[in-house]
Amino acid sequence: MAKINGNEIRPGNVLEHNGGLWVAVKAEHVKPGKGGAFAQVELRNLRNGSKLNERFRSADKVERVRLEQRDMQFLYENDGMLIFMDAQTYDQVELPSDILGERRPFLQDGMTIQVEFHEQEALNATLPQKVTCRVDETEPVVKGQTAANSFKPATLDNGIKIMVPPFVGPDEDIVVNTETMEYSERA
Known part of the structure; x- marks a missing residue:
């Protein structure tokens, strides 16, 4: 693991801090009129989802953790847990369904997504940037x-409401950007 300075923290970085693994959600660099500059960082715990606001001075050293990313196929949901399978080894992994947050409805059966691991423990899942959906009504x-x-x-x-151009009608397939949850193009 690499140590980085507190002012090098960027959103998306995974850090080992206070004995846990945290992902930086927001990082704002502040230069007050008096005193040294610091980074105001909002962190989210990868294991239990709790949030923490922390200040890191440029002299502070933090451990940056590199997560192993594997492509896995979504199989099914059971009791609030999402079940994924590694296509090469056929190993199955469970993650809580709230890990995807408001993007959960975009997860489709058989979809290949990226699951992030730290020492064989599944921590996070990322949907593809673009997903094809069908318009039910407009x-x-x-x-x-x-x-x-x-x-x-x-x-x-999937029940999600978005804004589409006027030429898109019902029963048409469209591509939706899962990061911004906006219309991208026709499928």
Whole structure:
């Protein structure tokens, strides 16, 4: 593991801090008028999901942890746990369903996602950036609206509501960006 300075912490970095593994959610660099500069970092515990706000001065050293990433296939959900399988070794791993948060509805049967491991312990899962979904219902096109700047609400087959361009109709497949939860393109 590599030690980094407190001012080198970026969002997405995984740190070993206070005896636990934490991911940096937000990192803001502050230069007060008096005193030295520091990084105000919001951390989330990878094991139990608790949050912590911490200040790191540039002289502070923290352990940056590198997680092993493996592509795994989603099999099913059972009692609030998501079951994934490694395609090479057929090993199965369980992760809590709330690890994906509001992006959980985008997880589809058989989908390949990235699971992050630390010393053979599964800690985190990341969905693909773009997922294909079907539009269940949307409002009809209003004549005279230009496609350049107008969007209309639509409900997807997974229950998520997003804004789509006027030319998208019901029963069409579209590509949704899972990071921003916005329409990306037609499928």
